[in-house]
Amino acid sequence: MKAAIETIMPALLRTVGAAGVYARTPVFEEVNDRLSLLISRYREPATEVLHFPPVMSRQLLETSGYLDSFPHLLGCVSCLEGDEMKIRSAVESGGWLTTLKASELVLAPAACYPVYALQAEVGRLPDEGRLFDVSAFCFRHEATSEAGRLQSFRMREFVCVGTPTQALEFRSRWIPRARQLVERLELPYEVVAASDPFFGRGGQLAASRQIEQSLKFEMVIPIGSAPTACMSFNYHLDHFGSTWSLRTADGAIAHSSCVAFGMERLVLALFANHGLDPWQWPAAVREALHLA
Ligand code: ATP
Ligand code: ZN
Ligand code: MG
Secondary structure, eight states, rough: OOHHHHHHHHHHHHEEEEEEEEEEEEHHHHHHHHHHHHHHHHOOEEEEEEEEEEEEEEEHHHHTTTTHOOOOOOOOOOOSSOOOOHHHHHHHOOOHHHHHHEEEEEESSSSHHHHHHHHHOSSOOOOTTEEEEEEEEEEEEOOOOOOTOOEEEEEEEEEEEHHHHHHHHHHHHHHHHHHHHHHHOOOOOEEEEEOOOOOOOHHHHHHHHHTTTEEEEEEEEEETTTTEEEEEEOTTHHHHHTTTBBBOTTTBBEEEEEEHHHHHHHHHHHHHOOSSOOGGHHHHHHHTOOOO
């Protein structure tokens, strides 16, 4: 039984004073947890699992080229520095915002960035390449806050670093696997060519190149009346390989690809398409999620 987005948002999430920032209710978290476990059951063998915190090294993200493509989405952690007198006077003058100093941390805008830096520290890749399962609470300074566009959300990603063939085959395997996953959840969907929300006029060129070269696909699922990107399938060519000098076993520059799951969007899609009470969802969906 479908539920209107105007009904599900206030029933499942609580606004807490900032657009696109929500407290999650127990029923929302229950479904999120069970969906996470379902996704884990799709993990390929020999995949390394890492859970990242919501912050990451600013330098790491700068090196990754994030500011060239998405400076408008980035959030940086700023702190008050100095002795007690300096900090106290900044606070008491009311001008503390102008005294803030950028720290060495930024808010993670996606889960997979630290993976390439990790690989850079260990030398050449093994013959079979390397697979990761990573997750993080992500922040994006989004310009709008329609349903499903949060400033703070969880991203789960499977990542492949290896030869061009390994990276491409990984993505090719994952598109049908993701179709199967959402079919088990009885969600309507489409897989479409897509581009990233690159910054500015130069960004339009990067976006059309991405479409031409089939570098990004998205799985869109209706949340309310709006088709919403709930997963993405990304082939980075040698972007991270060149940036971090990642080498395959035979010494060539590595390629990479990732499959990203927007957890809140997938959870909202489940409620929007099956109704507010998970224990009333179709039996096969409950079974897939182990919702007894
Ligand atoms: P969109 O198309 O909505 O702008 P995107 O193309 O920037 O998203 P990706 O960078 O591919 O998204 O991120 C992977 C997944 O993370 C998306 O498919 C989506 O499910 C989720 N996601 C991205 N941005 C948000 C957001 N602001 N709020 C909630 N989920 C998000
Ligand atoms: Zn990624
Ligand atoms: Mg998109």
